[in-house]
Amino acid sequence: MAELKVLISRQDIATRVSELGAQITKDFAGQSIIFVGVLKGAAIFLSDLARQVALDCTFDFIGVSSYGNRPSPTQELKSGWDSTGEVKLTKDVDQSMKDKNVIVVEDILDTGLTLTVLKKLLLAHQPRTLKIAALLDKPSRRKLPLEGDYVGFKIPDEFVVGYGLDYAEKYRNLADICVVPRE
Ligand code: IMP
Ligand code: MG
Numbered sequence: 001m002a003e004l005k006v007l008i009s010r011q012d013i014a015t016r017v018s019e020l021g022a023q024i025t026k027d028f029a030g031q032s033i034i035f036v037g038v039l040k041g042a043a044i045f046l047s048d049l050a051r052q053v054a055l056d057c058t059f060d061f062i063g064v065s066s067y068g069n070r071p072s073p074t075q076e077l078k079s080g081w082d083s084t085g086e087v088k089l090t091k092d093v094d095q096s097m098k099d100k101n102v103i104v105v106e107d108i109l110d111t112g113l114t115l116t117v118l119k120k121l122l123l124a125h126q127p128r129t130l131k132i133a134a135l136l137d138k139p140s141r142r143k144l145p146l147e148g149d150y151v152g153f154k155i156p157d158e159f160v161v162g163y164g165l166d167y168a169e170k171y172r173n174l175a176d177i178c179v180v181p182r183e
Helices: 010-027 043-050 073-079 113-123
Strands: 005-008 033-039 057-066 087-091 101-109 129-137 150-154 177-179
Touching: 010 043, 010 129, 010 150, 033 043, 033 113, 043 057, 043 101, 043 129, 057 113, 087 113, 101 113, 113 129
Parallel strands: 033 057, 033 101, 101 129, 129 150
Antiparallel strands: 005 177, 057 087
């Protein structure tokens, strides 16, 4: 693969994540939070974000996989893809969300399909509040109307890796967010 170009540096990520943490701390002052990370991409964002929140909190994780006609990452890079609206739950949350403040933590908000499905699913648990924290947002790719409540960076329609995000499961451990070049 050609060299990866840094889109968002580790310093800029750290600054923004601490701003989001401060905002959450303010918005939920005196209350507690359940962070629900979407596996696997959100793992790094969740661990950094939660350490910037000065409130009682617990962690949970939910797993999803898109199927239907979601293509391989190579095809996705070349041509993008059209969602069929199918998202499969591979791991449910472990604890009760009833009457709790829940913040779903996702790496990137793209078409909006994953979070639309997750939101519906988690609302069935009757949380007191349900918010979305997404490190990245590609608004130009949206197919379903959905906005994040805590968004790190809006980015153009590029395929990015690093800081939890993968390309065929690789590059999650890069400290910076980088663009994968379209050949
Ligand atoms: P959505 O359901 O289309 O909003 O897709 C969200 C999911 O697509 C994310 O959780 C990622 O797993 C994946 N995704 C979307 N764009 C990218 C990208 O640029 N790099 C890596 N994964 C991505
Ligand atoms: Mg993901």
